[in-house]
Amino acid sequence: xxxxAKVNIEKLVFPDEDKPALKNIDFEINRGxxxxxxxxxxxxxxxxxxxxxGAIPHYHKAELTGKVTxxxxxxxxxxxxxxxxxxxxxxxxxxNQIIGLDVYEDVAFGLGNLEIPIKQIDQRVKNTLxxxxxxxxxxxxxxxxxxxxxxxVVLAGVLALNAPILVLDQPTAELDPLGRxxxxxxxxxxxxxxxxxxxxxxxxxEEVLNYANRVFYIQGGEIVKQYSPEAYYKEQIExxxxxxxxxHTVQGKFNELIAKVTDVTYTYKDHLSGCEDxxxxxxxxxxxxxxxxxxxxxxxxxxxxxxxxxxSKGEIRVFDxxxxxxxxxxxxxxxxxxxxxxxxxxxxxxxxxEVGFSLKLRGEQNEVIEQKIDECxxxxxxxxxxxxxxxxxxxxxxxxxxxxxxxVSDPEFIIADEPTSGLDETQGYMIMDKLFHLxxxxxxILLITHDLTMAKEYSNRIVAMHNHRLQxxxxxxxxxxxxKTLKAIGLNFHNIISFREVQNGTVxx
Amino acid sequence: xGLSKLDPRTKLAWYVLMIYFSLISGSALQLSxxxxxxxxxxxxxxxxxxxxxxxxxxxxxxxxxxLTVQLVFCRxxxxxxxxxxxxxxxxxxxxxxxxxxxxxxxxFASMRFFTSSSAQEFTLMLMKFKIPYRFAMLVGLSxxxxxxxxxxxxxIVDSQRTRGLKMESAMDNLKGIFPTFLPFxxxxxxxxxxxxxxxxxxxxxxxxxxxxxxxxALKPYDIALIxxxxxxxxxxxVNKVLPLL
Numbered sequence: 001x002x003x004x005a006k007v008n009i010e011k012l013v014f015p016d017e018d019k020p021a022l023k024n025i026d027f028e029i030n031r032g033x034x035x036x037x038x039x040x041x042x043x044x045x046x047x048x049x050x051x052x053x054g055a056i057p058h059y060h061k062a063e064l065t066g067k068v069t070x071x072x073x074x075x076x077x078x079x080x081x082x083x084x085x086x087x088x089x090x091x092x093x094x095x096n097q098i099i100g101l102d103v104y105e106d107v108a109f110g111l112g113n114l115e116i117p118i119k120q121i122d123q124r125v126k127n128t129l130x131x132x133x134x135x136x137x138x139x140x141x142x143x144x145x146x147x148x149x150x151x152x153v154v155l156a157g158v159l160a161l162n163a164p165i166l167v168l169d170q171p172t173a174e175l176d177p178l179g180r181x182x183x184x185x186x187x188x189x190x191x192x193x194x195x196x197x198x199x200x201x202x203x204x205x206e207e208v209l210n211y212a213n214r215v216f217y218i219q220g221g222e223i224v225k226q227y228s229p230e231a232y233y234k235e236q237i238e239x240x241x242x243x244x245x246x247x248h249t250v251q252g253k254f255n256e257l258i259a260k261v262t263d264v265t266y267t268y269k270d271h272l273s274g275c276e277d278x279x280x281x282x283x284x285x286x287x288x289x290x291x292x293x294x295x296x297x298x299x300x301x302x303x304x305x306x307x308x309x310x311x312s313k314g315e316i317r318v319f320d321x322x323x324x325x326x327x328x329x330x331x332x333x334x335x336x337x338x339x340x341x342x343x344x345x346x347x348x349x350x351x352x353x354e355v356g357f358s359l360k361l362r363g364e365q366n367e368v369i370e371q372k373i374d375e376c377x378x379x380x381x382x383x384x385x386x387x388x389x390x391x392x393x394x395x396x397x398x399x400x401x402x403x404x405x406x407x408v409s410d411p412e413f414i415i416a417d418e419p420t421s422g423l424d425e426t427q428g429y430m431i432m433d434k435l436f437h438l439x440x441x442x443x444x445i446l447l448i449t450h451d452l453t454m455a456k457e458y459s460n461r462i463v464a465m466h467n468h469r470l471q472x473x474x475x476x477x478x479x480x481x482x483x484k485t486l487k488a489i490g491l492n493f494h495n496i497i498s499f500r501e502v503q504n505g506t507v508x509x
Numbered sequence: 510x511g512l513s514k515l516d517p518r519t520k521l522a523w524y525v526l527m528i529y530f531s532l533i534s535g536s537a538l539q540l541s542x543x544x545x546x547x548x549x550x551x552x553x554x555x556x557x558x559x560x561x562x563x564x565x566x567x568x569x570x571x572x573x574x575x576l577t578v579q580l581v582f583c584r585x586x587x588x589x590x591x592x593x594x595x596x597x598x599x600x601x602x603x604x605x606x607x608x609x610x611x612x613x614x615x616x617f618a619s620m621r622f623f624t625s626s627s628a629q630e631f632t633l634m635l636m637k638f639k640i641p642y643r644f645a646m647l648v649g650l651s652x653x654x655x656x657x658x659x660x661x662x663x664x665i666v667d668s669q670r671t672r673g674l675k676m677e678s679a680m681d682n683l684k685g686i687f688p689t690f691l692p693f694x695x696x697x698x699x700x701x702x703x704x705x706x707x708x709x710x711x712x713x714x715x716x717x718x719x720x721x722x723x724x725x726a727l728k729p730y731d732i733a734l735i736x737x738x739x740x741x742x743x744x745x746x747v748n749k750v751l752p753l754l
């Protein structure tokens with residue numbers, strides 16, 4: 001097999017840091033490899049990808065002892081804007097990587113930089129959009145794209161350059177199960193048919209292992225283990241089973257109504273439907289998972305429940321009070337909302353200051369604030385970082401910080417809007433475990449998610465939304481009876497452990 | 510012929526012409542004529558003046574300011590009213606009217622110029638003025654990220670409101686600047702860094718030129734219009750230096 005790249009990093013240290021972000025990395029990448037990189041929180045996965053793409057040391061300054069070569073060339077000697085001849089890189093947040101105002105312009109951006117004649121650009125844009133399933137989207141404004149579509153546009157822009165190596169950092173972070181499945185199928189197809197080399201930081205283990213041939217486990221900046229996908233899958237499933245053994249979903253037994261949604265409809269200003277005719281009751285102690293594809297109305301419902309949106313029709317009662325302007329402050333005093341992106345709330349210069357913000361707003365005494373901060377930081381495992389600037393934490397740690405900032409007010413009802421989005425599986429489970437512990441201690445949890453595995457494993461009740469309407473409201477233990485109905489609305493629970501599809505190295509999907 | 514068919518350079522020339530007339534015209538009548546021409550041409554070329562509705566609020570506030578300043582500080586003409594130290598002179602109102610008319614022409618022309626061309630057209634126009642594409646393309650990029658930043662700011666405010674931050678009155682908004690603006694700033698810096706990296710990795714700036722998916726070319730009517738407008742400005746300038754009358 002032809003070696004396409006060699007990565008030998010003795011040590012990589014960022015300025016003002018003592019500990020190396022990467023160390024003792026030594027591996028070769030063969031043409032046609034599909035490498036999956038996984039590991040714990042802040043283990044160095046993204047830093048490794050940055051080193052392969054040349055972003056380190058050319059863009060992010062760091063002292064790199066060692067050598068990374070691609071097709072025989074040391075990346076230290078290559079200019080970053082020449083790297084597109086060798087590597088295509090897709091980072092986590094698609095909207096940050098879209099440059100064009102419309103889809104055509106964005107996919108053509110890289111080709112234009114290569115000074116390719118306009119006729120060839122036209123053809124390549126057309127072919128690539130067809131490949132990613134976005135034919136006919138050429139004139140669509142990029143601001144109007146959904147998360148999944150935006151991700152595919154970025155992929156098209158990268159693929160159009162025909163680089164022999166494709167590097168992806170959690171490419172399905174914003175996708176629902178259907179979108180995730182489709183993207184991995186496309187990547188697998190590229191890898192098999194065009195011998196494209198793919199290196200990917202994995203967010204969920206299920207689908208991608210169908211297509212990978214190597215798995216690297218990275219910890220503390222070091223590749224501590226290399227697996228075959230089969231071996232990794234086996235090990236992870238075992239450890240997952242162990243972890244889930246301790247989960248006994250016994251919530252929802254208190255019969256006290258926390259929230260009641262009656263005939264609620266919400267329509268956005270541009271006449272777009274947010275949700276329609278929703279009826280829902282949330283009982284104290286419930287761990288309720290609301291699932292649905294992107295755009296099904298899950299987040300709209302969550303925002304309605306915390307009073308960020310006002311129903312166009314119908315009534316919402318929380319803690320036995322009508323949710324209106326007069327009661328809003330009182331209701332929010334007893335409820336917490338965990339946003340998908342922790343960076344939407346982090347502003348303080350230390351972790352402890354961030355956590356104590358809500359209490360300060362409530363005028364609590366300093367001793368009480370300090371005590372509660374310590375308790376909450378201990379609960380989420382960030383006590384050792386209390387004096388650190390929040391933005392020095394990893395994304396997963398920042399999400400835990402956001403959770404601590406909510407818990408500090410001791411809310412009875414916690415709404416978590418896709419709290420594991422953008423996190424890898426390990427980080428995701430960490431958040432979910434914390435929510436589960438809270439649920440066990442009597443808190444009511446409403447989880448908005450498109451992660452079917454987590455919905456199934458942690459909740460006692462599942463509500464499925466489709467086309468802005470509530471389609472199904474069931475107990476999780478009865479899930480098996482409703483699999484067909486859920487599959488019909490794009491929520492395929494059969495697929496959540498889909499590695500079994502691979503038989504003798506061929507993908508059946 | 511619609512406004513969108515005109516080359517952005519023609520629109521720029523018209524913009525310059527309007528600004529020029531707003532600055533050299535001294536009387537309310539002259540300024541009213543210029544404003545009328547501006548409004549009528551807009552109506553003919555776009556078929557509607559709806560898009561300028563938002564501008565009326567800005568103009569109203571601006572007009573109010575101009576009027577207040579003139580009433581308080583103008584000392585020309587005869588004293589027509591006095592109340593304590595406040596003295597109003599007869600020239601205050603005409604001066605305020607000409608000021609408001611000048612401001613209206615400038616705001617109207619600016620709005621028309623900046624809303625009648627796409628970001629790509631602006632980029633191409635700047636490149637025709639020999640501005641390197643690395644800088645010219647920033648126009649498109651800023652247009653692209655403005656709506657995203659707006660949506661993100663709303664999410665940040667929502668996020669802090671759920672933590673108990675009040676954002677109901679002007680004073681609340683002032684108090685909430687740090688918790689809302691700092692996350693916005695952090696996000697913007699992070700986005701700028703990621704966007705720049707994504708652009709570089711897609712070959713941005715590897716050569717002095719690049720292929721654009723569209724191009725600008727002056728059509729005969731653009732040339733005629735630009736020449737005509739330049740001629741009007743030239744005649745007016747000559748007339749200023751060497752008055753015919």
